[in-house]
Amino acid sequence: MARKREGDGRTALVTGGSAGIGEALAHEWAAHGFNLVLTARREDRLIKTAEEIRSRHGVQVSIIAEDLADPAAPQRLADRLAAENLTIDVLINNAGYGVAGRFHTVPWDDHAKFFQVLMVAPCALTHLLLPGMIQRGYGRIINIASLAGLLPGSPGFTLYGGSKSHLIRFSQALNAECAGTGVHVTAINPGFTFSEFHDVAGVRKDVSAMPRFMWQSAADVAREAYRASRRNKPVHTTGRVNRMIAWLARHLPQGLVLRLTQSRNSRGNARN
Numbered sequence: 001m002a003r004k005r006e007g008d009g010r011t012a013l014v015t016g017g018s019a020g021i022g023e024a025l026a027h028e029w030a031a032h033g034f035n036l037v038l039t040a041r042r043e044d045r046l047i048k049t050a051e052e053i054r055s056r057h058g059v060q061v062s063i064i065a066e067d068l069a070d071p072a073a074p075q076r077l078a079d080r081l082a083a084e085n086l087t088i089d090v091l092i093n094n095a096g097y098g099v100a101g102r103f104h105t106v107p108w109d110d111h112a113k114f115f116q117v118l119m120v121a122p123c124a125l126t127h128l129l130l131p132g133m134i135q136r137g138y139g140r141i142i143n144i145a146s147l148a149g150l151l152p153g154s155p156g157f158t159l160y161g162g163s164k165s166h167l168i169r170f171s172q173a174l175n176a177e178c179a180g181t182g183v184h185v186t187a188i189n190p191g192f193t194f195s196e197f198h199d200v201a202g203v204r205k206d207v208s209a210m211p212r213f214m215w216q217s218a219a220d221v222a223r224e225a226y227r228a229s230r231r232n233k234p235v236h237t238t239g240r241v242n243r244m245i246a247w248l249a250r251h252l253p254q255g256l257v258l259r260l261t262q263s264r265n266s267r268g269n270a271r272n
């Protein structure tokens, strides 16, 4: 008889499932038997990813196109899930991007959308879906944060580090609140990861100078994310190099950390 997998009979919702790390997370959870709901703006990309996952992993995959910059999107998503009788056991808040440019030169509307997608939507979706998870005695919430959330702020990507620190602190607090409920909450901190992120931010040329050992594949990040969530780690930084950078940022004198990270940034304009 086939061994029961963690995902059998369960469903994971992945935001930003149309590309990069989100697509890899979707494959990873599907490989463990989870059915999926993928959401992002580009429906054509969601359809393609869903087809690949169905044929490779044999799980059910639904797609819901949504723009998480719209404050009404999380409730609309929850209503759609309820209408289609889709119970969410795993919520992966992954959708995100970076806004390049000096703070005052970026239109306020772009900053407001950034807050909505990277900070408000993950909390709103969690608020909508967590009660059901607690009631059923099983739930996994994975917030894709960043190594940047553990480092000093980066000039030129003014709000990015802070938005990821928020996700890390949110995950830590919620993980403690959920102790004993069967719900695990985990922040995942990738460093430089191959995806479309740096093309969307318009900094591909700058980051291409970063040495190969600084980079991880999205599949490696997804594998570590699955393991960390299963072990109920509140915060997990992916990759040995990133963990070493995080350790140094905690232990070196803060003035030195500031100088090192900001000189890296002024040279490479490199963010993750």
Ligand SMILES: NC(=O)c1ccc[n+]([C@@H]2O[C@H](COP(=O)([O-])OP(=O)(O)OC[C@H]3O[C@@H](n4cnc5c(N)ncnc54)[C@H](OP(=O)(O)O)[C@@H]3O)[C@@H](O)[C@H]2O)c1
Residues within 6 Å of the ligand: 015, 016, 017, 018, 019, 020, 021, 022, 039, 040, 041, 042, 043, 045, 066, 067, 068, 069, 094, 095, 096, 097, 098, 117, 144, 145, 146, 147, 189, 190, 191, 192, 193, 194, 195, 196, 197, 198, 200, 271, 272
């Ligand atoms: N790549 C890195 O080096 C790196 C490092 C650390 C952390 N991260 C984090 O990892 C997460 C995934 O990024 P990635 O590297 O995989 O980048 P990516 O390849 O550009 O993928 C970003 C995903 O987010 C979705 N998305 C963006 N804006 C959205 C919106 N308004 N509404 C709904 N979905 C939206 C995109 O889908 P649509 O365009 O179809 O909407 C896409 O699926 C982000 O939170 C990012 O901050 C990335």
